[in-house]
Amino acid sequence: MGEPSVILRGREGVGTDALLASTVHGAGRVMSRTQAAGRIANRMECSARDCAFWVSMGAFRDARERAGRTQNDRFTCCPDHPDGRMVKRRGRVRDGAIDFAAVRATLAGGGIELRGGAADEAPAAYKRLDHVLAAHADTIEVLHRLTPIGVAMAPADTVDPFKD
Numbered sequence: 001m002g003e004p005s006v007i008l009r010g011r012e013g014v015g016t017d018a019l020l021a022s023t024v025h026g027a028g029r030v031m032s033r034t035q036a037a038g039r040i041a042n043r044m045e046c047s048a049r050d051c052a053f054w055v056s057m058g059a060f061r062d063a064r065e066r067a068g069r070t071q072n073d074r075f076t077c078c079p080d081h082p083d084g085r086m087v088k089r090r091g092r093v094r095d096g097a098i099d100f101a102a103v104r105a106t107l108a109g110g111g112i113e114l115r116g117g118a119a120d121e122a123p124a125a126y127k128r129l130d131h132v133l134a135a136h137a138d139t140i141e142v143l144h145r146l147t148p149i150g151v152a153m154a155p156a157d158t159v160d161p162f163k164d
Contacts, residue, residue, distance in 0.1 A: 001121045001151050002107045002114070003129060007144040016139050024136050027127040031097060033120035037156075038096035044086040046078035053078045056093055060086060098122045112148055118156035 010016060010023040044060040046053040055063070055077050069075045076084050100119040107114050119125075133142065154160070 001103075001117055001123055001153070002110065002112045002148055003123050003126070004148070005146045006129070006133065006142050007146070008133075008140045008142050011139055011141055013138060023140055024132060027129050027132045029125055030127055031125050033125075034094075034096070036096050036098045036122060036125040037100075037119035038092050039094040040090060041093045042088055043091050043093050044077070045089050045091065046076065046081055047085045047087045048078070048081040051078060051081060051084075053080060054091060055086075057088070096120075098124055107151070113150040115150070115152045116155040116158075117151060117153040121153060 008023065016023075042057050043054050044057060045051075060077060063077050064071075064073075064075045067075060074085060076082060076086050078084055078086065096119050098119040100122060103119070103122045103124075104114055133140065
């Protein structure tokens with residue numbers, strides 16, 4: 001996302017035999033998607049308008065059990081709305097390591113247009129390309145270096161069952 005890429009050709013040589021005549025096909029991750037973007041899961045949120053209070057599903061169940069309430073009883077954990085309701089919704093339950101707003105600002109500042117994408121695909125989630133190329137220098141020949149002017153990816157709310 002916004003990083004240079006290369007077109008390369010594999011070289012024949014002693015090092016390529018161990019690679020089965022294959023070569024690198026990407027820089028590789030330095031952090032998982034969850035580490036980068038945070039964790040989205042079901043949580044219990046206060047139903048009052050503009051109330052930002054929420055608790056994890058487990059914390060809600062524990063609090064309800066300690067209060068002696070059953071699953072069918074009306075119960076809330078919100079300190080600001082004690083007569084309110086808690087509703088089950090999907091939301092961020094743990095922040096990630098990457099500030100995606102800062103990534104977007106950096107890309108825009110560099111003249112790169114970003115459409116879609118999310119923190120799990122930010123440059124900081126991946127190894128640096130030049131380090132990877134240097135590690136494989138005896139097995140590859142860089143033919144072209146490409147500098148991005150735009151990045152188009154699926155938006156963050158797109159469900160991908162193959163993500164880790």
